[in-house]
Amino acid sequence: MIDTEKLSSYAEGIGLSLGQAQLETFDLYAQMLVEWNQKINLTAITKPEEIVVKHFLDSLMLLNAVSLEEGARLVDVGTGAGFPSVPVKIARPQLELTLLDSLNKRILFLKELSAALGQQNHCVHIRAEEAGKSAAYREQYDLATARAVAHLRELSEYCLPLVRVGGRFAALKGGEIEQELTESEKAVREMGGKIAGVRQFSLPDGSARTIVVIEKISQTLTKYPRPHAKIAKFPLI
Template sequence: MLNLELLKNEACDIGYLLSDEQLLKLDQYAQLLVEWNEKINLTAITEPDDIVMKHFIDSFLLLNHIQTKEPFSLIDVGTGAGFPSLPCKIICDSMQLTMLDSLNKRINFLNEVVQNVGVKAQCIHGRAEESGKQPELREKFTYATARAVAHLRELSEYCLPFVKVGGYFVALKGFEIEEELEEAKAAIKVLGGQIVDVKKYELKDSGKRAIVVVKKISQTPTKYPRSFGKMKKQPIM
């Protein structure tokens, strides 16, 4: 389905040399994405070259901000169709991956991808504000990530409770991030985090991306995360 030469070359340009097996797995993933998208709404991006650039290459940027080559755990919060974490798992097998989403239909899709493509990952149906308080998930992960349109302030409240002290929350955000960063600083501090890096990328023919890296320097107070309604009514300022 995919132009594998394009995928291989673009991945190489950002530092990742994909094997034939990895290319095949990514192609299988793309095929399932398009097939399932006819049944449930997973993505508006279905053209093969757009899948390569706007889903796969964009997702690989996450790995630029992983600090270790040793095995590590990562939770993808509100993962949707598996972006950014599942493409990264395909090319970084040392990742111990958990994908969390509130819509069971998406989890069913991800379970089929994991089974058919042949990768090990845990797929959990649940809301972030509830799952973040569960003892088996709270502060258990080296990394949390999200590629989401939510404001960084609320996104940090969803994600930082999953991260162990010393770990990182890596958010894939829109290019113009400065105002949002300023508005989120107080919340990140309250939640036990500290912004340590902001990197901007411009990808060929596929728009722009900012990645925000937050280090977890202290435990998140037990009252967080709150419900979405409370986050909106009483944002952490």
Template sequence: MIDKQLLLDSCHDFEINLPESAPDKLDTYAQLLVEWNEKMNLTAITEPREIVLKHFVDSLLLLKAVELPEGASLIDVGTGAGFPSMPVKIAREDLKVTMLDSLQKRLTFLKEVNDKLGLDCTFIHSRAEDGGKQKTLREKFDFATARAVANLRDLAEYCLPYVKVGGYFVSLKGPDVEEEIKESKNAIATMGGKVEKVLQFTLPDESGRSIVLIKKISQTPPQFPRTAAKMAKKPII
């Protein structure tokens, strides 16, 4: 289905190394994504070239942005159709990947992908703000990630509670992120985080991407994360 050469060439351009099995596994993932998308709304992107660039290469930029140690634990908060965590897991099967989402149907799809590809991902059905307060999940991960349209201020409150002190929240955003970072500075600090660096990338289709690396430097206070309604009513500004 997908153009595997386009995938390999694009990853080569970003100096992202894929294991030999990855192109075939990503092809199977793409086929399942399109098939399941006819039954439920997983993605607006279904054209093979766009899947390669806007889903797969975009997700794999995480490996370019941050060094993930062998066997590191990573949670994808609000994983949706599995981006960025499923392509990252396919490229780095040594990672301990957990995918959290509030919609069970999405997790059912991801479990099928996981089983078909012989992976060992963990799946958690939960709202982000509920999972962040569970003892089994709170401050248990080396890395948290989200590729979400939500504001970085809210994402910091959702995601940083999952990260161990010394770990990172890796936020995948669009090209214009500077204003968002300024607006979220106090929220990030309140959650125990600090923006370490921002990396900018341009995909082969000329669309821009930013990856914000936020280091967890202290524990998140116990009252966070709050519910979405409370976050909207009283944002940390």
């Protein structure tokens, strides 16, 4: 379905070497994404070239922003159709991956996808703020990721409680980030984090992207994360 040679070339351009089996896995992923998208709303991006660039390559850029040790525990918050974490695990198969989403239909897709791709992922139907309060997930992960349109301020409250002290949270954002970074300073600090890096790049189609990396330097206070309605009504500013 997708042009695997082009994906391979794009990956090499960011320092990643994908073998034939990995490229075939990406192709299967694209096929399942399009097939399932006809039944449930997973993505507005369904053209093969756009899937390669805006889903797969965009996700793989995470590996340019953070280093991951073999066997690292990664949690993807509000993962949707599995981005960015499932493509990252195709490139780094030894990662231990937990996929969180609040919509059960997406979790059903992710379970089928994980099985088809040969990934033993933990696919969990739960809201992020509930996971952050649960001992099973709270401060258990080396890396939390989110590729979401939500403000970094809110994403920090959802994601940083899941990260162990010494771990990181990586937020995949669009191009404009300076104002959002300023507006998120209090939330990041309150969650026990500090901005560790801001990686900006452009995709082959010219789209601007930013990955904000936040290091967890102290435990998150037990009062966080707050319920969703409170996070929305009373942002940490």
